[in-house]
Amino acid sequence: MADIHDYPIILASHNPGKLEEFRRLFAQGNIPLVLDDYGGQEIIEETGDSYRANAELKARTVAERSGHWALADDSGVEVDALGGLPGIHSARFVSQDSWENNREILLRLLEVPWDHRTARMRAVLCLASPDGLVFFSEGVVEGRILTWPRGQGGFGVDPIFSIDGETSFAEWPQEYKDRVSHRGMAVQGIIPVIQQVMAL
Numbered sequence: 001m002a003d004i005h006d007y008p009i010i011l012a013s014h015n016p017g018k019l020e021e022f023r024r025l026f027a028q029g030n031i032p033l034v035l036d037d038y039g040g041q042e043i044i045e046e047t048g049d050s051y052r053a054n055a056e057l058k059a060r061t062v063a064e065r066s067g068h069w070a071l072a073d074d075s076g077v078e079v080d081a082l083g084g085l086p087g088i089h090s091a092r093f094v095s096q097d098s099w100e101n102n103r104e105i106l107l108r109l110l111e112v113p114w115d116h117r118t119a120r121m122r123a124v125l126c127l128a129s130p131d132g133l134v135f136f137s138e139g140v141v142e143g144r145i146l147t148w149p150r151g152q153g154g155f156g157v158d159p160i161f162s163i164d165g166e167t168s169f170a171e172w173p174q175e176y177k178d179r180v181s182h183r184g185m186a187v188q189g190i191i192p193v194i195q196q197v198m199a200l
Contacts, residue, residue, distance in 0.1 A: 008032035008033055008034045009031065009032070009033055009034075009068070009069050009070065009071050009127070009194070010033075010034055010035075010062055010063075010066055010068050010069070010070045010071070011033045011034065011035050011070075011071050011072070012058040012059055012061065012062035012070045012071065012072035013035065013058075013072065013073070015155075016035065017154075017155035017156075018073065018155075019033065019035040021178075021183060022071075022073075022183070022187070024174065024178060025178055025183065025184055025187040026187060026191065028191075029191040029194065029195060031191065031194055031195075033071070046058070046074070046088070048074075048088070049088075050088065050124075051074040051075065051076065051088055051122060051123070051124035051138075052074070052124050052126070052136060052138075054074035054088060055072045055073055055074040055124045055125060055126035055136070056072075056126045056128070056134055056136075057072075058070075058072035058074070058126070059071060059072035059126040059127065059128035059134065060126075060128045060132070060134065062128075063128040063129060063130045064130060066130070067130050068130065069127065069128065069129050069130070069197075070127075070128050071125060071126070071127050071128075071190075072125070072126050072128070073123055073124065073125045073126070073183065073186065074088065074123075074124055075090070075121065075122060075123035075124070075156075075182060075183065076088055076089070076090030076091070076121070076122060077090050077105075077119055077120070077121050077122075077145075077156075077157045077161060078119060078120050078121075078122060079105060079109070079117075079118075079119040079145055080116070080118045080119060081108075081109060081112045081116050081117060081118075082105070082108055082109075086101065086105070090156070090157065091156070093105070098155060098156050098157070101157075102149060102157055102159060102160050105145060105157070105160065106145070106147070106148070106149075106160060109145055109147075114144070114147075114165075117144045117145045117146075117147075118142070118143075118144055119142075119143055119144060119145050119161065120140055120141060120142045120143065120182075121140070121141050121143070121157070121161060121181070121182040122138070122139070122140045122182055123138065123139045123140075123181075123182040123183045123185075123186040124136060124137070124138045124186065125137045125138075125186045125187065125189070125190045127190055127193060127194065127197075135190065135193045135197075136190075137186045137187070137188075137189030137190035137193070138185075138186055138189065139181070139182040139183060139184065139185025139186035139187075139188075139189065140182055140185070141163060141180060141181060141182045141185065142163065143161050143162050143163040144161075144162055144163075144165055145160055145161065145162075146159075146160050146161070146162050146168055148160075149168070149170070150162075150167065150168040150170060150171055151167070151168045151169075151170030151171035151172075152170060153169075153170045153171065153172070153174070154168075154169050154170040154172075154177070157169075158170040163180065169181065
């Protein structure tokens with residue numbers, strides 16, 4: 001088995017925005033990450049029926065291919081007025097482009113009053129070793145979908161998701177968002193697991 005001390009953990013993703021965010025989140029635990037995006041192609045088709053299943057598929061695949069520990073996430077936004085959609089399909093709801101996906105959400109919510117625009121962002125992390133060990137962590141943040149995109153930061157649904165009802169995640173300073181975001185919570189849950197593994 002590859003020793004977790006000998007190599008940075010591989011982030012199983014083709015999304016450079018996620019790598020930037022995860023590097024920042026894991027820096028507090030002094031845990032290095034590298035991106036293995038397999039040439040920008042999908043690492044594996046996300047055929048799971050849950051965030052957990054998709055995260056595990058990606059982490060196991062990269063760990064087995066590389067011979068190193070791998071970390072993967074699956075995340076999305078669940079809009080109550082849309083029956084929980086787009087959920088696990090958030091990154092490819094109607095397109096591979098996040099702006100088009102956000103526009104579709106906003107269009108479907110045009111007639112939905114503010115009190116019924118409740119939603120949550122959910123992230124599940126899976127840490128996998130080359131010999132099949134897996135560990136999970138989950139983070140959830142509650143909020144609402146704004147009526148129009150706001151801000152230039154972040155990625156994905158950040159411009160249309162708000163937890164205070166006024167500002168979007170795309171408007172927040174990164175250090176503040178990191179403390180309360182779904183990924184931030186999931187990372188806080190997995191860091192002690194990684195540190196424990198590294199101490200063995």
